[in-house]
Amino acid sequence: MKSLKLSIFLLVLVAMFSVSVFAQSGESVTVNVGDSGTLAKSKLVIKFVKVIEDSRCPADVNCIWAGNAKIEVEITKGSKSKTFVLNTTGNETAANFANYSVTFTDLKPEKTTGTDGEDKKDKPCSVPYKATFTVEKIAK
Numbered sequence: 001m002k003s004l005k006l007s008i009f010l011l012v013l014v015a016m017f018s019v020s021v022f023a024q025s026g027e028s029v030t031v032n033v034g035d036s037g038t039l040a041k042s043k044l045v046i047k048f049v050k051v052i053e054d055s056r057c058p059a060d061v062n063c064i065w066a067g068n069a070k071i072e073v074e075i076t077k078g079s080k081s082k083t084f085v086l087n088t089t090g091n092e093t094a095a096n097f098a099n100y101s102v103t104f105t106d107l108k109p110e111k112t113t114g115t116d117g118e119d120k121k122d123k124p125c126s127v128p129y130k131a132t133f134t135v136e137k138i139a140k
Contacts, residue, residue, distance in 0.1 A: 033128050043077060046133055048129075049071070049072040051070070060113055077098040101138055
């Protein structure tokens, strides 16, 4: 009888552990523009190629619309590689590649306005851009 209880307990414990492993959130990586980041679990390499557009609302301004940043990334797994254009808002915030979903979640630095109130969007940023991505396995 004790071995039956122990077996049931172990079965429940294994089931709970399996659920928690399944429910884990995805991997995240932050990459500087021009650099690549490798994700340990998925073995994906994400290269942040360039910023195509940055029309985000400056952080020190109250805007009606948040704006958008558009970037180009190259995702590689093994010998396969593909280039994607991702946005911070709207459609195309994620790319599906090699049974993974790569979501563009953040772009730093945030835009700010100048002391004279003009937007610095056309002036080069003294701090290089950093993009953050989250990777999730796509269920089959």
